Amino acid sequence: MELARRVGGEILCADSMQVYRGLDIGTAKPNEADRSEIPHALLDVADPFVEGFTVADWLRLTNEALVATHARAKLPILVGGTNLYLRAFFEGLDDAPSADLAFRATLDLESDETLRARLLAVDPKRAAEVHSNDRRRTIRALEVHHLTGKPMSSMATRWDEVSPRMQRRGVRLIILDWGVDLINRRINARVKSMLSEGFLQEVESLNARGHLGRQAAEAVGYRELSAVLAKDMKLDDAFEAIKIRTRQYAKQQRVWLRRFESMQDALKLDAGALDTGALADAVLAHWPDLNRTP
DSSP states (O other): OHHHHHHTEEEEEEOTTTTBTTOOTTTTOOOHHHHHHSOEESSSOBOTTSOOOOHHHHHHHHHHHHHHHHHTTOEEEEEESOHHHHHHHHHOOOSOOOOOHHHHHHHHTSOHHHHHHHHHHHOHHHHHHSOTTOHHHHHHHHHHHHHHSSOGGGOSOOTTSSSOOOOSSSOOOEEEEOOHHHHHHHHHHHHHHHHHHTHHHHHHHHHHHOOOOTTGGGSTTHHHHHHHHTTSSOHHHHHHHHHHHHHHHHHHHHHHHHHHHTSTTOEEEETTTSOHHHHHHHHHHHOGGGOOOO
């Protein structure tokens, strides 16, 4: 937001859960005041009750938003979020096929153990890369094999490789680095604040409209609070579980950020030591051509 004010920017959101309408508090969407001050694109573009919103869909919408932002003579600031989306933006998509929703529906009926065994049989290399509890990626690997007859581990471009490759011109990459202890404290505080903001009521309202699609239901907190509403979990236990999942997700994101650090001219900043004004100062000192402040 501070950088956008200084450079005449607009924000494009690279978050795989903020794309869903109605998933607001749990995904930390920017509030209406922020969105009124600085335009935000790629929020609320997908139905949370419908399957099939893909990385390819997000990338198509992103490219359209980039064209529109440039047409307004504004600077697009792409904000993660989901580092897999960012890597797709940097590199383009791999040669894996589009989703087969009918085949996925048959896999959804099978247990985690059965899915794991099937993946070990057709693509042991990919199975070694995917956690045994990662149902979504297991299903995707089985789907790719079903559609192509080839193991996913043999596909030409792999987002899981260590060294990303920047295929787009003119991209400036900023990495905000947080110390583990500090970010964990911030996570715990944020989860606590979500309760007072009405997170449980948000989940209750969504559940009253139907069952969330498999992808949207993976958003941290929605499964736990649905269990509270079903009286299968106590509220205090749910919020502790949400804290744990969020800290685990932050750890996963740090792995991605270490990969991005190897990219040419990436600017890494200590977000825990600098306020937003100082962070913007550092960016504009590194790339003074971005500065549009009179």
